[in-house]
Amino acid sequence: MKQHHGFAATTAALVLLTAASVAHAGATLEGVKKKGFVQCGVSDGLPGFSFADDKGNFAGIDVDVCRAIAAAVFGDATKVKYTALTAKERFTALQSGEIDVLSRNTTWTSSRDSTLGLNFGAVTYYDGQGFLVNKKLGVKNAKELSGATVCIQAGTTTELNLADYFRANKMKYTPIAYDKSDESAKAMESGRCDLLTSDQSQLYAQRIKLAKPDDYIVLPEVISKEPLAPAVRHGDDEWLDVVKWTQFAMLNAEELGINSKNVDEMLKSTNPDVKRLLGVEGDKGKDLGLPNDWVVKIVKQVGNYDEIFERNLGQGSPLKIKRGLNALWSQGGLQYSPPVR
Amino acid sequence: MPEQQQTPARPPFWNDPRIRSIGFQCIALLGVVAFGLYLLHNTQTNLQQRGIASGFGFLSSPAGFGIIQHLLPYSESDSYGRVFWVGLFNTLLVSALGIFLATLLGFIIGIARLSKNWLVAKLAMAYIEVFRNIPLLLQIFFWYFAVLRAMPAPRQSFNLGDVLFLNLRGLYVPAPVFETGFWVVLVALLAAVAATVILHRWARRRQELTGKRFPVVATSLGLVLGLPGLAFAAAGFPLSWEYPELQGFNFQGGLVVIPELAALLAALSIYTAAFIAEIVRAGIQAVSHGQTEAAYSLGLRPSYTLRLVVIPQALRVIIPPLTSQYLNLTKNSSLAAAIGYPDLVSIFAGTVLNQTGQAIEVIAITMAVYLTISLLISLLMNWYNRRVALVER
Numbered sequence: 001m002k003q004h005h006g007f008a009a010t011t012a013a014l015v016l017l018t019a020a021s022v023a024h025a026g027a028t029l030e031g032v033k034k035k036g037f038v039q040c041g042v043s044d045g046l047p048g049f050s051f052a053d054d055k056g057n058f059a060g061i062d063v064d065v066c067r068a069i070a071a072a073v074f075g076d077a078t079k080v081k082y083t084a085l086t087a088k089e090r091f092t093a094l095q096s097g098e099i100d101v102l103s104r105n106t107t108w109t110s111s112r113d114s115t116l117g118l119n120f121g122a123v124t125y126y127d128g129q130g131f132l133v134n135k136k137l138g139v140k141n142a143k144e145l146s147g148a149t150v151c152i153q154a155g156t157t158t159e160l161n162l163a164d165y166f167r168a169n170k171m172k173y174t175p176i177a178y179d180k181s182d183e184s185a186k187a188m189e190s191g192r193c194d195l196l197t198s199d200q201s202q203l204y205a206q207r208i209k210l211a212k213p214d215d216y217i218v219l220p221e222v223i224s225k226e227p228l229a230p231a232v233r234h235g236d237d238e239w240l241d242v243v244k245w246t247q248f249a250m251l252n253a254e255e256l257g258i259n260s261k262n263v264d265e266m267l268k269s270t271n272p273d274v275k276r277l278l279g280v281e282g283d284k285g286k287d288l289g290l291p292n293d294w295v296v297k298i299v300k301q302v303g304n305y306d307e308i309f310e311r312n313l314g315q316g317s318p319l320k321i322k323r324g325l326n327a328l329w330s331q332g333g334l335q336y337s338p339p340v341r
Numbered sequence: 342m343p344e345q346q347q348t349p350a351r352p353p354f355w356n357d358p359r360i361r362s363i364g365f366q367c368i369a370l371l372g373v374v375a376f377g378l379y380l381l382h383n384t385q386t387n388l389q390q391r392g393i394a395s396g397f398g399f400l401s402s403p404a405g406f407g408i409i410q411h412l413l414p415y416s417e418s419d420s421y422g423r424v425f426w427v428g429l430f431n432t433l434l435v436s437a438l439g440i441f442l443a444t445l446l447g448f449i450i451g452i453a454r455l456s457k458n459w460l461v462a463k464l465a466m467a468y469i470e471v472f473r474n475i476p477l478l479l480q481i482f483f484w485y486f487a488v489l490r491a492m493p494a495p496r497q498s499f500n501l502g503d504v505l506f507l508n509l510r511g512l513y514v515p516a517p518v519f520e521t522g523f524w525v526v527l528v529a530l531l532a533a534v535a536a537t538v539i540l541h542r543w544a545r546r547r548q549e550l551t552g553k554r555f556p557v558v559a560t561s562l563g564l565v566l567g568l569p570g571l572a573f574a575a576a577g578f579p580l581s582w583e584y585p586e587l588q589g590f591n592f593q594g595g596l597v598v599i600p601e602l603a604a605l606l607a608a609l610s611i612y613t614a615a616f617i618a619e620i621v622r623a624g625i626q627a628v629s630h631g632q633t634e635a636a637y638s639l640g641l642r643p644s645y646t647l648r649l650v651v652i653p654q655a656l657r658v659i660i661p662p663l664t665s666q667y668l669n670l671t672k673n674s675s676l677a678a679a680i681g682y683p684d685l686v687s688i689f690a691g692t693v694l695n696q697t698g699q700a701i702e703v704i705a706i707t708m709a710v711y712l713t714i715s716l717l718i719s720l721l722m723n724w725y726n727r728r729v730a731l732v733e734r
Contacts, residue, residue, distance in 0.1 A: 055464030088695045095700070117393030137590070146590040149510060154687070155695030156615060159406040163417040166407075174591070176601070177692065178681045187681075191494045191509055192600070194590045209680035234392040 013104045020133040028100050028232065028239035029073070029289055037079045040066035041099035044084040045182055048313045048321070049105045057193040058267055062103040064308040065124055065230055065247065067301070069101060072246045072294040077301035086179050088155040091116055094233060099236050101243055103230040105199065107157045119240045120229040122247040125313075126325040126334050128222035129161050132207060135215055137194060140219040146171035151184040151193040153177065161224040162197050185209065199226045204319050208242070241288055249295045251337035253304035255328060260303045263296055286338055295340075305335065345682045384701065399697045400425070406692065408683050410599055421693050428685035429710060435605055435672040435684065436714070442610035444663075447617025453621045465618065473615040478676055480612055485604035492600070495591055506585055512598040513585035517674060522579035529563070529572035537561040601682035605674065613670045617663060624659035625651060656729045664722035668715050675711075685710060 031037055042062050050060040061093025067077040073264035094102045095117060105127075106112075108120040133139050142165075152159050154177035156331050166173045176193055178184045185206040186195040196206065199216060207213050228248075232240050253259070256274050258266045266274055275281040279292035286292055302308060313321045354360050388395050389451040400422040407417055415423060453465035472480070491507035493499065499507040506513040544555035573580070585595030628651050636646040677684035678691055685707060694703040 088691050091695060091698050092700050095391065095698070111696075112698070114392070115394035115399075117388075117391040132579055145589055149591060154681075155692045159692065160696070163407050167417055173407065174409055176409050176681050177406075177683070177688075179678060179691070183681070190490045192490065235390055268638065 025096060025182065028236045030243055032073060032100055032239075036074070037081050038073065039081050039083060039099045040067060040069070041083045041085045041093050041102040041104055042066065043104045044086055044180060046105060046202060047208065048317055048319045049205070050082075050084075050203065052084070053178075059312065061308055061312040062230075064302050064312065065103045066101065068246045068250060068298045071297040072242065072249070072290050075293070075297045077297070084229060085180075087153050087157075088179055094118065094231060097233075100239070101230055101232050104154060105202065105228045106231055107226045108229045108231075109157060114149065117234040118231040119234050119236075120252075121240065121243040122337070123227040123229045123334075124247065125201060127199040127201050127226035127228050129158055129197060129224040129226060130203055130222055131195050131197050131219040132188070132203040132216055133195040134188075135217055139195075139219070142219050142223065143169065143171075145191045145195065147173070148195055149174040149193040151176050151178065151187045151196045153181045153184055153198065154179055156198075157224070157226065158198050165223045182209075191341075198249060199228070201233065201313065201319075201321060203322055205288075208318050214224060231332055234263045238289060238303050238316070242290065245340075246294075246298060247305075248337040249277065249298055249340070250303070250305040250308065251328070251335055252340055253295065253299045254306045254329045255330070255337070258299055258304060259307055260291055260300055263299045267296070273339070321333070344515045346548065384484070387448060388701075394697070394699060395702065397702055399699055402697075404693070404696070406696070408688060409681075410602065410683055416546075421697065425685070425689050425706070428683060428687070428689040431683050431688075431727045432671075432674055432677075432685040433714075435609065435674050435682070437679065438606055439613065439670050439674065440667050442606070443613035443666070444619055445523045446610060446614035448621055450614060450618035451621025451625070454618060455625060457521055469618050471615075473619070474609050474614075476610050477608060477673055478679060480608040481604060481676055481680060484607045485600065489600040489604055495587060498587075498592075504584060506587075506592055507601065508592075510591060510597070511600050512603070513595050514598070515582040516596045518581045520579040520581065522576040525570045525572045525576045526579075530569040532569040533564045536568075537564055539562070599682075601677070601680050604680055605677050605682050607731040609670055609673060613666055615672075616666050616669075620659055620662045620666065621655075623690050624655035627658045628654045653729065654731070657726070657731055660722060660726040660729060664726075665717050665721060669720065671714055671718065672711060 011038050033045075040063075042058060042060075043053055046060070048060055050058050051060045052058050061188055063080075063082070066080045066082070069078040071077040073079075083093060085093050085099075085102075090102055090106065091112070093099050102118075105125070105316070107127075108123065112118050113120060131142055131145070139145060145166075146169075150162060150173050151171060153161060159175070162173070162175065176184075176187065178187060180203060181198065184193075184196055184198075185243060187193055189210055196203065198206070200222060203218050207216055207218070210216060230243055232243055245297045252273075253263075256266075256271070256277060258274065258277070263278070267278055267280060269275065269278075272281065276284060277295050279285050279295060283292060285294040288294070291297075303311070309323065309326060313319050314323065323331075323333060325334050327335065329336040351357075385395070401420050403418050404421050404424045405417055406422070408415060408427055410431060411427045412434060413423070413427055415427050450468055451694040454469065456462045456465070457479050490509060492507060495508045495510055497508070498513075503506075504515055540555075540560060541557055544557045548554055583594050585592040585597070587593075629726045631647055632650055632654065636650045637643075641649070674684060675686040681687070690703055690707040694700055697703070
């Protein structure tokens with residue numbers, strides 16, 4: 001009877017594996033609608049971007065992007081499930097279909113766009129890499145850092161920029177790469193390394209988590225461009241459109257002065273731009289495969305770009321980051337959205 | 342009437358158990374092959390559809406990130422292929438050192454566990470029970486975060502005679518600088534090792550023939566230490582030391598043992614030693630007491646009894662499970678990623694995978710490497726096992 005056992009086992013394995021391998025078929029938007037929630041990949045703990053409070057509720061600007069997508073698709077911003085990912089895990093999680101969208105302070109680069117098989121939505125936050133050091137070291141600018149030991153997060157663009165910067169300035173350094181940004185921050189705090197390097201927004205976020213934030217300063221130099229944007233799988237244009245236009249909708253809402261408080265009044269507006277955006281006129285939502293009142297739901301439940309920025313990163317948060325590059329184009333910043341038309 | 346030999350009629354071939362058995366096996370094999378091909382095809386189509394790069398071309402593109410510890414020369418402009426070798430060597434380093442230390446410690450504790458001295462035996466037992474029953478990852482964290490993070494900052498280093506410095510960035514020791522003429526010492530060392538091997542064989546043959554013993558250990562030690570020493574003096578001491586010095590942020594120069602390596606090594610060897618100790622104890626207890634008594638009654642001293650009678654018989658019980666401990670240690674070294682030690686899994690299956698996005702290729706290579714290392718250790722230990730196994734004459 002030996003051969004029968006072998007055969008049965010093989011068949012069982014076959015069935016199992018085939019079943020597991022057909023899970024990715026179908027467009028993402030349809031899949032999301034069918035299962036009733038957006039599976040969103042976020043950071044495992046970065047104040048201002050995505051951070052779980054003591055009740056396990058995620059909050060942050062990256063989280064709000066996920067919520068806005070859910071509001072656009074379902075009219076309900078709570079229909080999101082979060083997957084906390086480290087920098088190393090994030091792309092595999094997206095490629096394998098484990099998550100629908102990766103909204104995790106991820107820098108948009110050419111190689112990620114091409115060889116990694118990703119597509120990026122609109123830029124959520126224009127960032128740049130900087131250094132966080134202890135004031136005790138007496139370092140005033142980054143050019144004095146030769147010979148330093150540097151803590152970084154493994155598998156990030158930060159790791160590459162750091163190497164480039166020190167090489168270009170003919171300075172020596174010792175890198176220590178940890179999987180989690182918290183571990184890097186802890187390592188710097190204990191003195192395992194002299195400085196922490198990361199996107200500046202992250203440095204501000206890490207700084208307030210330290211025991212004595214006032215002992216540390218962020219150096220003035222910004223050594224790279226880090227446009228942070230949500231990513232989706234390559235080859236699913238409908239879903240990319242949904243993600244991208246969800247972000248644009250929040251920018252357009254800010255531009256037109258629509259916010260979560262006045263959105264109901266704005267429905268009565270006579271401004272044709274407002275009418276189109278809020279779906280009073282035209283079928284812009286339907287064209288994207290969404291309900292026509294998608295922007296109303298986004299703004300009402302999540303807010304416009306200004307609201308989510310200030311709430312998570314700006315004056316309404318402990319981080320107190322200024323809009324800077326992230327101000328609207330009309331106010332000297334880079335945030336510029338194509339029109340809804 | 343003579344009884345006729347009844348040959349049973351041959352059953353039709355589909356009822357022949359032998360043919361059926363082969364038939365089913367063929368079907369199963371075909372199924373497996375077809376499934377493998379389907380998976381391969383499925384993967385390739387999906388990768389293509391999503392525009393994810395595939396193939397091994399990435400191994401020659403520049404890596405662009407720094408690595409804290411590399412046994413090979415490495416700089417940021419080297420390729421991902423180079424990163425692979427750097428990671429592999431770091432894995433091999435921690436595994437080899439770990440196997441050595443764990444074996445040493447394990448044998449000592451295992452023998453101590455059987456000691457007639459109550460305190461020694463109980464201490465050994467406490468060691469085994471504590472370290473065997475705490476998860477390895479926790480032990481790594483303990484050494485890294487609790488012990489080594491408590492070291493002083495570089496400026497307040499523990500200073501041993503301006504030569505050794507210990508701080509939370511690591512242990513800094515002087516680095517040897519080999520000057521011209523040092524090769525003489527290496528040649529002398531090789532010659533001494535060769536001479537020792539020959540001496541050992543000769544002494545054994547002589548003992549088998551005449552029963553006379555030769556002080557092999559003392560002579561070998563003298564040879565291995567003396568000959569290179571003489572050559573070193575004759576060549577005019579062609580060696581100097583580069584001492585670590587505090588410059589700017591850190592100590593510069595010398596060699597450094599980074600705390601990531603120290604923590605990982607300590608945890609791996611202490612954890613595995615607890616298991617090895619139990620294996621050694623079991624092995625020794627498996628040798629029947631009659632053997633010891635027989636040796637004593639022949640007038641052998643306890644040390645000779647242990648060395649010549651008990652251990653050779655215990656080894657054949659010890660070696661096979663010892664092999665699996667070595668394999669475990671090697672595979673457990675991949676926990677390095679948790680504390681930032683740049684081993685193969687951390688920098689190749691982690692960082693390189695993330696920078697290139699070629700999960701399938703990178704993971705396949707990594708798995709193949711661990712499989713190869715494990716099979717090699719296994720082969721080596723099996724060969725050794727055959728040598729120490731009892732041969733019936």
